[in-house]
Amino acid sequence: MNNVKPNVFVSACLEFESCRFDGTMISDDVVRRMKDVVNFIRVCPELSIGLTAPREAVRLVKRKGEHQKLLGSVHGVDYTEKMENFTSKYLEKLLSRDIDGFLLKAKSPTCGIGDVKVYQDIGKAQLDSARHDGMFGTAIKERFPDHPIETERRISNYNIRESFFTHVFTMASFREMKHDFSYKKFVEFHTKNKYLFMSYNQAILKDLGQILANHEKLSHEEVLQKYETQLRKLLHGESSKKRRINTLTHIYGYFKKDLTTEEKEYYFNALDDYIDYRIPYSNVLYILKGFAVRFQEEYLLQQTVFQPFPKELLVVLDSGNKI
Template sequence: MEEFVKPRVIVSKCLEFQECRYDGEIIRDQTVQNLMPFVQFVPVCPEVEIGLGIPRDVIRVIDNDGVDQLYQPANKLDLTKKMNDYSEQFLAEIGEIDGFILKNRSPSCGINDVKVYAKAEKSPVVRTSSGLFGSQVLQRYGNLAIEDEGRLKNFTIREHFFTKLFTIASFKKLKKEGLLADLVEYHARNKYLFMAYQPTILKKLGNIVGNHEKKSLQVIFEEYEKQLYKLFEKLPKYTSNISVSQHLFGFFSKDLNSKEKEFFISMIDKYQKKKVPLSSVASLLRSWAIRFDNDYLLKQTYFAPYPEKLIEISDSGKGRDYR
């Protein structure tokens, strides 16, 4: 069974960790609960850290000639500098980090869909943006796995977040150890996962690992990391998953009888028509890898890119709509 690296993840403290929301409440979140055994959480509440109490008067983001400002109308407080200074210092000092789960729509932590008002007092919403802390997270760590708890309720977004989080955390551990043999092995077991994401980048990663130009280890790891971040910029398309499934099927086709081959073809057809989830096709292929004792395929992260216990019962039958 795959042993996963334990990623270090910054999380909004009001999500499962402390009653520090503006109204003094704590927010229960299933994804954060599920992740607790598998990640090292670093909880933070920027609003409390800059001196606002619990509970506290509402703060909002306002538009000042196109510049986002953080304001507390009840006390006529401009909190922009305090929040920006705190965010910059916290993120500069936090050390190695692998991902973020932040409170959605929060004027401090939100990463999108944060309401921006025309002015401090009663006024209309003129646009949406990121919160002030969330904005600095995106600027400094935009390549990492970053989501809010609202979007993580969507299966496809959550699966991508988990995959990116654990795959990149695993790479960063290898980079720290700096052994080319480990990178070669990492690339081999991620081959079909990477193929599902972006086949062209898989090829570039293979060329980097091949090191035909005899580059230094440091350059190899840096170039590989750069392409790895590009790989995860987009979610896999369902057509890519079909292509990967057909590649994997090729390992067994000569050993299968005609009915088994027909069944696989029918499963691909049903997946293409959204009648069965990707997990059904993957489970079939994995069962053949076990049956024929194909150790190379059983090590492929495509079948399990993150801890299996993170899959919720409600996730059963999902996983078709990659875009």
């Protein structure tokens, strides 16, 4: 497992402060669980520009012929410049904090991403049916384009949550290896993540191996930079079912000669159940890990694919999609 504590930025109203416009805090089970296994860095941008809780709500407004603004929803006070100034200074500081991921409050005109309404004016209808980014959310996406950025709403979906945690914990583990660099640790990082990476993208896994081999005799800083670029590309992709089945097949290959007929049948029934959406991927991995324990396959036992993030974060809750 990647057992480093990642640094995650969180909107302060998620489980930390009663800083919302109505003076409340959002209670969120996943964020609560994360408190034990990540270092949270939090801020409420609206309180940081001098607003109080409770306060009038703010809105994103795009009047005809004007730039988009952040306005008070009752009196139309313009907070745009204050928010721009705060955001630019705060994110500049955040760049030096080794942030591994962002968890933002959904639908907020400040923190939200991809789900924020923009209005034609105060008291008027929405500009369009599209969903936009909040002011602070936009700036985060611009300054940290390669980082995992999610909202508490999106990670209520099992698959999105699993990808987010995998991304955050893998990058934290990479960051730690980079800070305390040796080629031995670099090789160990690559080795223990081999099957996890395979489940995302076999072609990029191959590229990562080539970069690590360093046939061009680059400096270790250049190698790390190239590796990180490819790693981020890999983790931004999706671990599709086809790729996961390919990974399971590779791992199964370690035991196929040693298993009994009954064990093989049990495994292939589980694989069929996974293919037909009756059980999740993790169930099949559990079976393979059981074989790895029995046959003491040390190479496999160290693989992060069996547990890419702490089990405290494993919750089989889902907002509706297939797991």
